[in-house]
Amino acid sequence: MPFEIAPGVRPKRLTIERASAPQETETETLAEAVRLGLDARPRTLPWTYFYDEVGSQLFEAICALPEYYLTRTEDAILREHADEMVAGWSRDPAMIELGSGSSSKTRWLIAAAINRYSKLHYVPIDVSPAPLIESAQALVRHFSAVRVTGYVANYRDALATLPERIPGPRLWVFLGSSLGNYAADEACELLTQVAAAMGEDDRLLLGTDLAKDAATLEAAYDDAAGITARFNLNLLTRINRELGADFDLDRFAHRAVYRPDLGRVEMHLVSRVAQTVRIPGAALTVDFAAGEMIHTENSHKYSLDGLADLADRAGFAEEATWTDRQGLFRVQRWRLRD
Template sequence: MPITRTSQTRDRLSILRPEAGAGGDPESGAETLASAVRRGLTHEPKWLPCRFLYDATGSELFEQICEQPEYYPTRTEDAILRDQAGEMVAGWDEAPVMIELGSGSSTKTRRLIEAALDAYDRLHYVPVDVSETILEESARSLVDDYPALNVTGIVSDYHTALRAVRRRFPGPKLVVFLGSSLGNFDDEDAVALLRHLSEALGPEDRLLIGLDQVKDAATLEAAYDDAAGVTARFSKNILTRINRELDADFDPDRFAYQARFVPERHRVEMRLISDREQDVAIPGAGLRVRFAAGESIHVENSHKYTPGLLRDLASRSGFVEEGSWSDPDRYFRVQRWRPRV
C-alpha cells in the first residue's frame, strides 16, 4: 500500500492515560517501584519485576536489542507477519478494532495494519504501552503514514488497559500480543493475564499472539546476551532507574550480566550478579541492601514454548487455537486464538 504523508492528524490521534486500580496490588500492575524494590530485594533469592525495565531509556534499548544479529525473534516474527498478515486479519464483515499490548514502536504491526487497511479500507488501532514517549512517537508516525487509520494510544499496564478497552470500544476486536512478550510472565501469571483477556472478549473477538519456541541453548543464550552488550545495558538500566527515582547508590559496573537457558523450566533466565561484597542504600524504599560476592538479582525470564505447551496454555486460559503460522525452521510461532464459549 502506498504511503501518503499528511499533517492533518489531530482528529485521528488521541492518547489516553487511564488510572490504575487502587491498592497497589502487584498483580494489577499498579505496584510502585519503591514497593516492588522492597518486596524483591528483601526476598531470598533477590529479584525485581521485569516491567520496571521499561522506562524511556529501557524502551529505547529494547528497540536496539531487536536490531542485534543474535536476536532472531524480531526478524523471524516479522517474516511470518510479512507473508501471512492477510490471513491473520481476515474473517470479519467490518474492520475489528486492533488493540496491541506492549506496542513499542509498532514496527512489525505495520504488516497487520496494512493488511487490515487493504481488506477493510479503514482501521482503528489502539496501541498499549507503559512508555508514553515511544507510544506517542509511534502513534504520530502511523497517522502520518496511513490516512485511513485512527489511533488511540493507551499509556498503561496491560490490566488497566484491558479494563479501559472493554468499556470504550464496542464491536469486534483483534487483540495483538507480539514479540513473545508473554514469555516474560511466569506460568501462573501468564495464565491469569490470558484468562483476564479471554473473559474480556466476546465470541467475535480474537487474540493474535506471537511466541518463541524451544530450541538449542546456544542460540537462545546468544539472543539474550548479544556481543555488543545491548541486553546487558538494558538489564542494568533498572539499577540506574532505582538510583534516579529512589535516590539509591547502585554502581551498575559492580554487577555482571548473565543469561542462561534452563531446560527444565523452558526459559532463559537473566540475572545481575554482584562482583563483590557491597552495601547499597535505597532511601526512597527505606532500605539498605547487602550483597554477597556472587549474589544475584533475578531481573527477567523469557519462556519458550512447544506446540504442546501452547495447546495447554490456551486451554487453561479459556482459548481455543483457530490458526497458526511459523517459519521454516520452527523458531517462532504466531497463533490466532478465539475465546472458548
C-alpha cells in the first residue's frame, strides 16, 4: 500500500512499503492472542501490541524520562563510537534497522556512514506506520546523501523478504535493548533468523541492557510521572477500541518488578478489584479477582557470559564492543561465526 509523501521530499529518495498483514487479519490475530493470553494462568497479554500510534508516542516519551537511563546511555555510546561502528567496508553498506521507531539514536550512525562512504541506503523496519513515516521524511530532509526505504512490517516478514531486495554488504542494526523483550529461546530464534538473512560481509550492531541493581531497574520501568503506567494501560485501551472490550482503566494498576532469578524486569497490570470484563471481539468474558495480575512484558538484562552464549547459539562471533563508563549498557558488533 503506498503512503503519501510530504511536500518537499523527493520521492526517489523515500519509499515506504507496507509488508504487514491487512488490518482484518491483524484484528483477528489480536483477538486470538487476547483469547489465549487471558484464558491462561497466569494471565498474559502480548507486548507486541503495545505499539499502536499512541503507544509509540508514549514510548518515545518514556525514552526521555530521567529514570529511563537506557536511551541516553546508548545514545552517548553511539555518539562517541559511531565512526568505529560503521567502519570496515570498502564500499557503502546498506543500513537495515529492526524496530526503528523515531530513528533518533540511529542518526549518529547515519551521519558517520555518510561521512565515511559519501552516501547511504537506510532501511528502517517498524510495525507502527506513523513514527516510521515521520522519521523517514525527516531523515531525507536532513541528510541529502541518504536514501530511505521504509518497511511497515514485523521482524519475521522483513527478514524473510529483505535479503533478496537489499543487496549487501549490510549493517543490521537492533538498538534500544529491544532484544530483551524476548525470552531466551525466542531471542536466540530471532537472532538465528537475522544470521540466516546475513551474508559473510554483513554485520549486526546490537544494543543490550546489562544486569544491575533492582532500584535502578524498577525505577526505569515505573517512573514517577506515570508515563510507563500509561504505556502499559494503553494496551487495554487498544483492546477496547479494536475488540469492543469494556476494560475500565481506573480499575487496573501498573506494576514493575525486577526478578534477578530470571534476569528480567516484569511488567504487570493488576486488577484493583474483583471485576468482570467483556471482550466481544475475542468472544471472551473474563472474571478478575482483586489483586490478580496480567503479565504484559519482560525486559531481560544481560550478563557478559549470557551475551557470549547467546551469540554462539545464534551463529555469531563478537567482533567489537562498546560500553559506557558505568557499565550500564553495551553495544556489540557481531559477524557470522566461521
